[in-house]
Amino acid sequence: MADLLLHSMAEFAPVILPLMDALHVRDTLEIGVEYGPLTRLLVDRARAAGGVHVGIDPAPKPEALEHFDNLHGVLCEGRSLEVLASLPAMDAYLVDGDHNHFTVLNELRLIAAAARITGRPFPLVLLHDIGWPCGRRDHYYSPDAIPPEHRHPHTWDLGMRPGDPGVWQGGMRGEGAYAVALHEGGRGNGVLTAIEDFLKEAGDLAFFRIPAALGLGVLVDPLHASQAGSILAPYHDNPLLERLERNRLELYVRVIDWQDQAGAQAAPAR
Numbered sequence: 001m002a003d004l005l006l007h008s009m010a011e012f013a014p015v016i017l018p019l020m021d022a023l024h025v026r027d028t029l030e031i032g033v034e035y036g037p038l039t040r041l042l043v044d045r046a047r048a049a050g051g052v053h054v055g056i057d058p059a060p061k062p063e064a065l066e067h068f069d070n071l072h073g074v075l076c077e078g079r080s081l082e083v084l085a086s087l088p089a090m091d092a093y094l095v096d097g098d099h100n101h102f103t104v105l106n107e108l109r110l111i112a113a114a115a116r117i118t119g120r121p122f123p124l125v126l127l128h129d130i131g132w133p134c135g136r137r138d139h140y141y142s143p144d145a146i147p148p149e150h151r152h153p154h155t156w157d158l159g160m161r162p163g164d165p166g167v168w169q170g171g172m173r174g175e176g177a178y179a180v181a182l183h184e185g186g187r188g189n190g191v192l193t194a195i196e197d198f199l200k201e202a203g204d205l206a207f208f209r210i211p212a213a214l215g216l217g218v219l220v221d222p223l224h225a226s227q228a229g230s231i232l233a234p235y236h237d238n239p240l241l242e243r244l245e246r247n248r249l250e251l252y253v254r255v256i257d258w259q260d261q262a263g264a265q266a267a268p269a270r
């Protein structure tokens with residue numbers, strides 16, 4: 001059951017790795033390492049390219065630690081907004097940490113500032129969880145780290161169902177790992193909303209969306225838009241992918257309901 005949800009950004013490796021090659025990416029940075037399946041791929045890639053892959057996570061899982069050799073793989077244990085400003089500009093960023101509007105908007109601002117300071121174009125930025133459930137609803141690993149005026153009322157216990165903007169007993173939930181906003185939608189809520197708000201202030205960037213495996217967003221400088229588009233076009237806003245993703249999430253929530261009804265002790269497979 002462990003992989004039932006397909007929740008790792010590593011699922012996108014068949015798209016991400018050719019995209020990085022096409023854009024001549026060398027140094028990479030990953031916000032949110034967790035178990036490290038993507039970290040392993042990107043440290044290997046950095047080693048082959050003579051570059052470095054940096055991971056940022058306040059609580060990486062022990063399984064991830066072996067990937068960091070302090071040469072081509074460097075772990076910064078901490079929160080993105082505390083660590084990013086002290087790091088040099090990278091060629092590509094993978095954003096998959098605390099999935100809420102305040103965090104993602106400010107991660108993007110820091111990424112843009114690092115490029116600007118060094119006179120580089122806006123880098124390749126890949127953002128996970130732009131679809132349901134995080135796209136329009138804040139999730140918080142550490143609600144206390146979010147300023148109260150940017151934090152929505154949230155719950156650690158109640159769950160979500162596709163198509164329902166509220167919360168319920170049951171459904172998809174964090175089981176103590178993260179809290180979710182009580183309501184989906186509206187201002188300052190969710191990862192996709194944060195990207196849209198960033199695009200309003202950052203101006204002319206290209207934005208691609210892959211509606212699969214919880215949703216991947218890709219931001220690139222206009223200089224690289226046509227190269228990126230040549231790889232991403234088959235996936236971008238693809239209605240078949242969107243339908244399949246919707247269907248699998250509805251089925252996933254149904255499995256959670258069955259587990260709950262059966263009184264299963266196991267956490268929802270995630």
Ligand SMILES: C[S@@+](CC[C@H](N)C(=O)[O-])C[C@H]1O[C@@H](n2cnc3c(N)ncnc32)[C@H](O)[C@@H]1O
Nearest residue numbers: 008009010032033034057079080096097098141
């Ligand atoms: C969804 S998991 C990442 C999965 C991983 N990127 C993958 O594709 O397999 C989210 C991770 O972000 C970390 N995290 C939570 N808040 C963070 C923050 N403010 N900065 C960086 N990482 C954070 C969590 O500890 C967790 O390990």
